[in-house]
Amino acid sequence: FSSFSLTLLLVFCICSSGLNTLYQGELELNKLLKLVLTEGERNSGLSQLRDVILTNLAEQLQKNRFGSEDDDHYRLNDELLHYVLKTVVRESCLVITKCQTVARDDFQKLLSTVPVVSPCLRYLMAVQNHLLSNTILIRPDESDDSDSSLQGETMKVQELQSSILSLATKILVGCDEVLETLQQVTTALINSDISDRETRLKGLEQVTKATMLGHLLPVLLTSLMHPTLQTLTLADALMPQLVQLVLYTSQTALLLKTQSLLFTEDPLPVGGSFGQGAKACTADDKILDEREEAGFLTGLKIPAPWAAGKTVETMHPVRDNYKFKETVHIPGARCLYLRFDARCSSQYDYDKLVIYAGPNTNSRKVTEYGGNTLGYGSRSVLGTGWPKDLVKVEGDTVTFSFEMRSGREHNTPDKAMWGFACTVRAQESSEDVSGGLPFLADLALGLSVLACSMLRILYNGPEVTREEEACQDLLCSKLxxxxxxxxxxxxxxxxxxxxxxxxxxxxxxxxxxxxxxxxxxxxxxxxxxxxxxxxxxxxxxxxxxxxxxxxxxxxxxxxxxxxxxxxxxxxxxxxxxxxxxxxxxxxxxxxxxxxxxxxxxxxxxxxxxxxxxxxxxxxxxxxxxxxxxxxxxxxxxxxxxxxxxxxx
Structure with missing residues (x-):
């Protein structure tokens, strides 16, 4: 059986690699692809051939990212792309439904195999990335500024925008169906009494990331914020679907967040009369209602990567005649807070760090540090020594200047010449930047931002034409x-x-x-x-x-x-x-x-x-x-x- 499978796989690879040779006519090739896409679910052989063909097409699109004459061979027409999308939607809904229907052991197996992307989804990702990268990264030919060249580039951008609109519409409609299934499964799990309900709800988010919601939608949302794609045509066409997706994602994110908070609360005491149990359930329902009214972002900490600050440090240990100078500027900060590493040290107290409140060493001097308390070199430190608490510097700019003036002595260990490391922040307490938002909350927030951007485009209407600018005084006339x-x-x-x-x-x-x-x-x-x-x-x-x-x-x-x-x-x-x-x-x-x-x-x-x-x-x-x-x-x-x- 194994030899037969290898032979069959070899035949599939030959068919896939020689598609354009074996099927030279576009009509014949489309008939073959339509057959494997429509009958693939009912015929295992055709499904394997479909997967091999789509994998090969996806690889070719990735190699030809910035466009070539062969693009037409690798990008399927709208009808075939619709069949691929239907398969991806069906696969996504199926894997989400399994979170509710399969047994506990099978669910654990599902979580361990979730990252594998199906060939259909992989092909859709390749098509989307191909179109978006060509549109966003397109560069005009600077050597040719003729009218015909500019007109050709404009037509190319318009053609790409039209293709993206067609693909984005299909993807958003498919995501709408997947999100509807996700909401139904989430509600069913919350209302169920299975023992591993909490585990399944947590795993549901991981499974969702492996569907088209995780592989297609975030990339599409981010790319649609690019100025090239912020057009009135796209906004008018995509707005209805965006509103529907915002509703689905925010409602499902609220369900998961509320249920997660209930899981973290102390369990109710076992026993008691039926009346006490009814009161407890009523209290839980009240808590759930209150949290639903608050919204899915209530209580979530929005990640702020910029709040992590900037780390400034020398080499460790410092060498002879080592000099270091660096300036940190955080726009809009009223003051800066410096936190030094506990290992800061230098051989002698004149091997020192000087801090200035400004962009250079001519600015106001704030303080200076140097030396060590380890018993080597000078055996002393400047002033009170390297700071253990925060150092406050007024303004939004600080300059560090360190110089190693002494030569290293033979008995001085590395820890006595470690140098310094300092983290600069615009606030006293650092925010937690390691984590992130829950996937669905993040998705709902991204959809909301894009929807608001599209609404702004619709509100502003068409761009002002030259004729309108020339007649501005007449258009402003009350008469x-x-x-x-x-x-x-x-x-x-x-x-x-x-x-x-x-x-x-x-x-x-x-x-x-x-x-x-x-x-x-x-x-x-x-x-x-x-x-x-x-x-x-x-x-x-x-x-x-x-x-x-x-x-x-x-x-x-x-x-x-x-x-x-x-x-x-x-x-x-x-x-x-x-x-x-x-x-x-x-x-x-x-x-x-x-x-x-x-x-x-x-x-x-x-x-x-x-x-x-x-x-x-x-x-x-x-x-x-x-x-x-x-x-x-x-x-x-x-x-x-x-x-x-x-x-x-």
Whole structure:
């Protein structure tokens, strides 16, 4: 049987290595791969062939990480990749379910074999790493800055982004299914009464790391935070799945954390009446509910690797004429704390370490240490000796300067010339940096960060175009923001015709409301939508116009009587302001000018009227000044013509 297996394996290897030779057509090759991927679960021979082929393809992708012409041979199409993903999801769900269903001995065997990655999962990892590394590590050709080169690189990045979006969508959907199974198994284990429940729950996290949740998802989440992949298209497509994954991971992490805390509490006393047992269960349920409300991160210590500090040390032991200088800078620190090793020593007290509060030896000197108490060399130390407690240095920078000035004596042991070692931190107590978050809590936190980043992209919307930058002043205009547009019957876009010919009071009276008759707002009968019609326009009263000019904060330019008679600024201003009010639907807001109570209740409308009128009258004033300049120029030309006629 063993010789037959070896022969069969050899045949598989030959088929795998010669795929492109034996199956030269893409259609034939895809048929073979579809066969081994779909029938592999029911046929052990085909499953072995599938594993050999996928392992070979994964190895080839890893060798060609930065892309080549052979990529198409090693990357399966979307249909075949979907079959591979289905197999990976099924394998992940199966291994998680085994944590609940298998016997105790089989569960221990499962834990010992968990790190083995299946060929299907290995291939998916290779495809994901291949696409992500090509996208993130792509570098433009600095020697070729032509437009065609830049356009080609842009198209390549867009093609890679499209491939990553397709793959990421499939992976997130698969992880959704695996997490649903994980949550069901976790809940079932918590509610079960098996004796090794605690062991199985702890082992469940280890098993989960060996599934696609541990091998695919963390790498994908980290890579999607890269600026190249922080695009609106990816955010819009992946956001629904990310939200679902955040919910699943946070809920499951909370279940495991709460159950872990209950395991660490003192066990309930055995015995007692049924009522006491019921009270105890009720108390446990209350504790569980309270902790569920607190969240899965409550009580967890977030790792802070930066809090471990930086270790500064000489060689051990120090040699003759040894010199050492190093500066440590921790940005944002108010002060630094130094903790010295208990073995610090030097041969003589003038073989010393000097500490400066600053970036160099010209900074303020803090203290100095040297010598030893071991009975060698000087047999003494500087001051009180090498510190056993923390040394505080003000500021965010400290400089160490050590010099070995004496020559080593023949009877001086290494321990008397050990040198020094010091750990620099920005806080007095060092945080525990050796451990980490539980896997699911870490996963939930990573998913939350990515989801928030994608939400920010969706909130910001598309990037500002050059046209929008050029028209920034127009886009900021309150006039244009409030303008309403409609599509006419012929497809043209024009300002919406919303007639609002409402009679306004000729004089302003406080606390008096005005309304527009409803009949003037209704188009004449017989007119179809989109057709043009004329309505008699009711002009704004002088009292309203003067009030609008007043709230705008802009006075009218001064005109010569002759020019004022020609320009007629009153008529001009009334026509323009009336159009602005009609097209921007400010009719109701005008009540704030004549009704003090309405103004108090609708402050935002009043402020909007003031801003729009300020902008409107600013433009009107500019136009009137230009008209005045034109009128003065025409008058000057007329005077010159008349003078020429008189002096012929």
């Amino acid at each position: 244009l923001q409030r303008c309403q547009w409609q599509v006419e019957a012929n497809g043209a876009i024009s300002p919406a015709l919303t007639p609002s010919p409402s009679p306004l009071p000729l004089t302003i009276e406080e606390d008096r409301e005005f309304t527009y008759p409803s009949d003037v707002l209704i188009p004449p009968p017989g007119l179809m939508p989109g057709s043009y019609f004329d309505l008699p326009r009711i002009r704004l009263p002088p009292g309203i116009m003067s009030r609008l000019r007043e709230v705008s904060g802009r006075a009218r330019p001064q005109f010569r009587p002759s020019i004022k008679e020609v320009i007629r600024p009153d008529v001009l201003e009334e026509v323009i302001v009336s159009c602005v009010i009609k097209h921007l639907s400010l009719v109701d807001a005008l009540q704030s000018l004549v009704n003090y109570q309405y103004r108090e209740d609708h402050t935002e409308e009043y402020d909007l009227v003031c801003k729009i009128m300020a902008e409107t009258f600013k433009k009107i004033n500019a136009m009137e000044r230009q008209l005045q300049s034109v009128a003065e120029l025409e008058q000057k030309w007329q005077n010159e013509v008349e003078w020429k006629h008189r002096h012929r």
